[in-house]
Structure formats: C-alpha cells, structure tokens
Amino acid sequence: MGNPMKIRAANKDGVTEVKVLVSHEMETGQRKDSAGAIVPAWFITELTAKHGDKVVLSSEFGPSVSKNPYLAFKFKGGAKGDKITVSWKDNKGDTRSDEAAIN
Amino acid sequence: MNNQRRTVLKSGSGAALLGMLAAAGIITPGMALADWNKAAFDAKSMADTLKALGAGSPADSKDVQVTGPDIAENGAVVPVGVASSLLNVTMVAILIEKNPNALAASFVLPEGTEANVQTRVKMGQTSNIYALVKSDGKFFMATKEIKVTLGGCGG
Structure with a gap:
C-alpha cells in the first residue's frame, strides 16, 4: 500500500494549485545491488488526480521520475473545502489513494 | 501482517509477480498496465x-x-x-x-x-x-x- 501521500491544494483567484509528494521507491531496474544483481524495477506507472469526481490530471510515469515523486499542477475552479483525491498504481499492481481538502 | 503477501512481494521481479498474480486470478492478463503506454516508455x-x-x-x-x-x-x-x-x-x-x-x-x-x-x-x-x-x-x-x-x- 505504500505510505501516505502529502497533498496540498490551495485556491487563489479561482485557480487551484495542487502539490503532491508521493512516497515511493521508484526503482529503475537499472541499478545493481552490492552483490551485482540488478534491483528489479519498481515504479509508479499511473497517477490520477480528481477534484470531486472530475479528473483534473492523469499522468503516466516511467522509472526516470525521481524517488518519492513530486508533482505540482494547476486547474481552474475548485473552492475551499472541496475534496482532491490522488491515486497511483505501480508496476507491481500496488495502489494507493489519498485525499485532501482545498485550502 | 499478511505473511503470504510478504512472500509474494519478496519473491522476485515485477514481471514474475504480475504473472503470479495473473495465474492466481487476482488480476487478469492484459488488465494490469493496460492503460500505460508501454511502447512509449520502453x-x-x-x-x-x-x-x-x-x-x-x-x-x-x-x-x-x-x-x-x-x-x-x-x-x-x-x-x-x-x-x-x-x-x-x-x-x-x-x-x-x-x-x-x-x-x-x-x-x-x-x-x-x-x-x-x-x-x-x-x-x-x-x-x-x-x-x-x-x-x-x-x-x-x-x-x-x-x-x-x-x-x-x-x-
């Protein structure tokens, strides 16, 4: 399930800026451990952000997104107290979903 | 702690794991990563x-x-x-x-x-x-x- 995401959403002049910090290893599958064996790839493939029921961002990640991925984006609309839901899925089929309210 | 799940997680690469999950019927083949643009990322x-x-x-x-x-x-x-x-x-x-x-x-x-x-x-x-x-x-x-x-x- 992974650790909780940190989600901040702030509305200013009708535009909501969302910042997400995901806790994930994002292993590339290129790295070798001390014994020389390749560390298997383990990374988030899809991340979706919703404002209420409406998708405001859907993204696909490759392994070259940094460990503990950070993401910031803006969308029009959204009001204080509205719910933002961010969910991800990784290449092992693990998923996680977290929510935050717009400030 | 679900020990069986831990074992599954430890037991190898993502591809092997997906295969196992598919075999176990937890996910159907083709469903996993279906939307992910593999060709572009590969x-x-x-x-x-x-x-x-x-x-x-x-x-x-x-x-x-x-x-x-x-x-x-x-x-x-x-x-x-x-x-x-x-x-x-x-x-x-x-x-x-x-x-x-x-x-x-x-x-x-x-x-x-x-x-x-x-x-x-x-x-x-x-x-x-x-x-x-x-x-x-x-x-x-x-x-x-x-x-x-x-x-x-x-x-």
Missing part, C-alpha cells in the same frame, strides 16, 4: 519515443517553456517544469534524451487544467530535456540542456 531513442506517442516530428515552439536548473548537482533529483501559453493543451510529456528510456512522464490535461506541470526526474548524465506539448491536436516542443555532475541512474 522506447530508447527520442525518435522512437515520439513515434510511440504519436507525435511524429514536433515543431519547436517559443510558447513552450522548460524550466530546470542549468547545472544539476544530483542527477537523481532534478526539478523540471513544463509550461505553455498555447491554447487547448491536452497532453504534456517530459523527455530526457540521454536516459536509457527517453520518456520520463506524460500528463493528460483535461479541460480546465493549466499547461503548467512541475515534477522531479532522474538524469543519468548531462542531457537535453525536451518538453512535448499537444495543443489543438498538434505537437510542439522545447529544449533545455541540463548539466549533471553526479548521475542518478546506476551506482
């Missing part, structure tokens, strides 16, 4: 990646901006942003020319979401970063070189 060269994204040969545009440091001390964490003043932007992608797989991330922007996305990527070495933007069905691109003093891929 493509090694810029040209192949652009082809897999259906972008062909995008035109350079001054209305697309890539932001990032000129020099990144740590290639494992390079802040990169893409912004565009073009209208009706539906897709944004970040490509790193000299990484093992050029495509780092792609974003689908529904109406109402601004063409302004920031994230952090890994860079194996000094490379050009390309921002690809789809506006009104056409692809546009911008480039920035980021020098890396310490690589982020491999040890």
